[in-house]
Amino acid sequence: MSSGLFNIARSALLTHQTALQTISQNVANAETPGYSRQEAVVLASTPVRLPFGSVGTGVSVSTIIRKRDALLDDSFRSANTLSGDATLRRDLLSQIEAVFGEPSESGLANALDQFWNSWSDLSASPDGLAARAVVQQRGRQLGQLFNAYDTQLTTIRSQTLERLDNTVERINALALQLAELNVRIVSAESGGNTANDLRDLRDLRLDELAKVAGTRVMAQPDGSVSVLIGNSTLIHGDTATPLSVWRETPNPLPATPLTDVPVRIQLGTATDRLAPIAGELSAMVDVINTELPGTRGRLDAMAVAVVNDVNTLHRGGFTFSGATIPGTTAGNFFDPGTVTAPVRAASMTLQAAIVNDLSKIAASGNVNGPTDNAIAQRISSLRSLEDTVSWTAPNGSTETGSFSGFFRGLVTRLGIQTATVSDQATVAEGLVTQADFRRQSASGVNTDEELVHMLRVQQSYQAAAKIIKVAEDMLDTLISLA
Template sequence: MSLGSVLGIARSGMSAQQLIIDTAGHNIANVDTEGYSRQRVELSAEFMKQPMLGQMGNGVRVADVAQLRDSALDTAYRNEASGSASSQLRKDLLGGIESLLGEPSDTGLAAAMDAFWSSWSDLASQPASSAARSVVQQNGQHVAEMLNGFDRQLVGMRAQVATQLDATVTRINQLSDQIAGYNERIMGAEVGGTTAADLRDKRNLAIDELAKLGDTHVIEYPNGSVQVSLGTNAVVDGTTGRHARTIVSATGVVGIHLDPGNEPALPFGGTSQAMVDFMNRDLPDVRGQLDALANGLVTAVNAIHATGELYPANGAPVAAGNFFDPTHVTAGDISLSAAVAASAANIAAGAAAAAIPGPGNNDVALALAGLRSAAGQVTYVDATGQTQSGSFTSFYGDVASRLGARVSAAGTDADVHATLADQADTRRKSVSGVNLDEELTTLMRAQQAYAAAAKVISTASDMMKTLVDMI
């Protein structure tokens, strides 16, 4: 081996150790950078020479600056992050409805209905009292207005979630475009066989964010690009990204479609799916139950009140008519009948067919007071075909308790997924995170190796000088 070869070997060693020092410094500088994966210089022996005296090495070669990352740990984290984000959002959305109903409470709908039935009991005790009639009128109006208010706020909540879903779908499209762009840059940067570690970190960070918006599945191709799917829908394939958009059918069902064309997307999972499910299932379910309650109130109260009789101060008795407006039978529009709203004197206490008719009769008021706990007054069939039925008190109590159970279940799911996501993130950071002690050790080792390579050059230089002096 010539002295020139010795210098070449030493020079390769110095260059390699310099790169190791640079890489360690890069790792240390990015110790707190979100999504950064530590890098490691991979070295290999240079190709061998075959002189007359046998095979000898030719120094060191930098094979790659590798990114330390475990795709299996990435997958585990993203699965749990998606579940955690979805469950937490579902808990928040359902919790919004629970807060709206505000049960149990002294000022909620249950208390308002209880006061309504109690006012009929009071009227039965004083069937000729105009003050008792006014209380019935006020309490009936209060129940109707509470149901109206609930429905308005639920409609407003749906509009807010729809806006949030649109923003989420827009963000999904932005991330899909970003990932497709990173794919193109990574493919170009890795043509020579090296790893574009920093670009891969940026791409993984975008995929991590996307995982919270939907159930993300990643397939890496040999050329360095990836295919990314939400649920079973490919939104990125190589350098191509597909855009999603929200649609609303004629019946109000919300969906997500993929372009080009009008392909219905299968469930995305993540927060996007939580919002779709809330608007298509949870919110309509609660509104349907409140509508059933309002319809039951209108039907049952009117059926009894219409049998009553009014006794004007001057004139013959007249039929009482309806208490609630029979054309308004949903939570959104339930209201008192025009006659009752105009005057409490149009509220009947006694029945026309009573054994002892007259202003002192209380048959209607007693019957209406008995509706408080009468079974089978409200019936609701949900989207799955299951029937819920009960008295006014028990039915509304079931609405509140079922909602509370859903909120609790979503909260439990969110806690479980969050814990698992934290554990998965800790495991992957143990592989990809920067360890300062390890980097300092690497720096010291590289520094010593660099000094040793420099000593080889100094020694070879002295040998060359000796050889020149001999000549």
């Protein structure tokens, strides 16, 4: 009888010792990212059947479970995917919006006003060199501003492309780590145990992957997980298929390289575009393929309209050298570009003759009238003409407007987009916070609860120790009676 008591007490001591170790592990990792609270599951040992009935044989730890809810994980990752997309999209659109910085005294709207004003001033003194010098300066500044905007857009594109490449590399690295974790977890759990710490590490990597790539997770019976990106399998068992970023070559190839060559994400050896994509990956691809080309296209349309309209009117004017009459037919004011290198915001500049000789700036529309101001007035009046700028989007829709109206529409569109996606990012971040709170309530460590649990287990441990003392006294009594 005493030996049975010893065995029961021994099992109780070992069981509660394991429970205390589990609680200590929880307390030690209360602030460890991705750690899930663990719990020792205690079961009564198999009883011994005797003629008068069953007699208990003690207690044991059947397993140590990880407190984790797969549905809460899916909810958190879905919210994290939306947050990753909206937050990064907001940041990138804010960078594009900051390029123009409107309203501003140094922005394009003001530069256009000053340019038209300089022609108006020239019409007031059509034979003056000082007014022509101002026209030349304002024209040069206008072209330089278009050039600077295009350069900044190109810089944002280059930085976003670099970030996209780095993100794809990170996704591939995470995929390899997850495939390796699959192997380790399947191996560790082959004997019926649960690899809690490895599963925590895998879930932490899955959380990160969901934010950057918008992946979906499917648990497998052997303990591994399959990960889907878009409608394709990124990870299955011990196999991870790498992603790659491809620049799409236009067909036919243009005479000059395109600044905004679109990109596509490919999976493995597949040549088709990976779709759909989500998370930060989606934000970067959309900005590179849609937002930046759209903004640059509108900017180019403005530059082309300014160059063509001013040049057309300017070529209809006449320039005069001293008192020589009749005058000479004027040339272009801006460089008109070539067939293979057409005018764009990046290349907008004054015609070389205008740069070198102020007298080449035409104000007169009368070959015999050096004091005529018809051309200067007509160019100045371009500011108020409607439908001077036109841009056709890839979907076929056309945007038109005056110079000031079209640019105002460009800036307003960017502002509305940025504000909208900023609101979406705020909502998404709130959803992430809520989803994380719900998940932490199920799997997070509450140190106060753990300490209360520790006191209960400690009391049970001390009670088991007292059983040993009682069994020892009973054994001594039996021996003394012998």
